[in-house]
Amino acid sequence: MTVAVDLEALTEAFEDASTELSYFVDRETGEVILVSETLGFIEAAQQRGLMAETPGRFVQVPISSEAEFVEDVERYLDDVSDPVARRALDEAVWDDNPSSAVAKVLDRYGELGPKLRRFRRSQIRLRALAWLVVNGLQEPPALGEVQ
Numbered sequence: 001m002t003v004a005v006d007l008e009a010l011t012e013a014f015e016d017a018s019t020e021l022s023y024f025v026d027r028e029t030g031e032v033i034l035v036s037e038t039l040g041f042i043e044a045a046q047q048r049g050l051m052a053e054t055p056g057r058f059v060q061v062p063i064s065s066e067a068e069f070v071e072d073v074e075r076y077l078d079d080v081s082d083p084v085a086r087r088a089l090d091e092a093v094w095d096d097n098p099s100s101a102v103a104k105v106l107d108r109y110g111e112l113g114p115k116l117r118r119f120r121r122s123q124i125r126l127r128a129l130a131w132l133v134v135n136g137l138q139e140p141p142a143l144g145e146v147q
Contacts, residue, residue: 002138003030010128011121013061023061024051025137033058059135064124070098076119085109 005025009032013023022035035047051058070093080086088105089112095101106113132138 002136003027005030005132005137006032007125007128010061010132011125014064014124014128014131015121017061017063019063024058025061025132025135027057027059027137030137032061059137062131064127066098068123068127069102069120072120072123073098073102073116075123076116079115079119080112082109085112 010025013032013034017023020036020038024033024035025031026033033047035044035051037044073089073093077086077090080089085105085108088108089102092098092101092105102116106116129138129141133140
């Protein structure tokens, strides 16, 4: 069964999902729902109660992994024209803490930050689209339809 899901809201959920912020998609309405005690314990308990009463209705949005972050940065490297900045980013992804190391490189090469964020958002959007298809929430797009 397919359902209309706001792709921008889902992309934001993919970006924000963490151990503290759990997002779900309602299979019946397509709504992207944030469930978190940070929004209020009672509200979160009510949402979790509804989810327990209707198993299978809600699908949890996955937490992005460090490996996905590294993969995105590696793909982005081809778009970096400054060879010194490209080398610094390439070295940063091999650091023990790639997120922190990449952030330090972006501090040095400020113009790369907004470009990398836009690139990562496009990659996350593609993962969100694939996730919708895998979870039966949408049909696969026709060839050439995904941008």
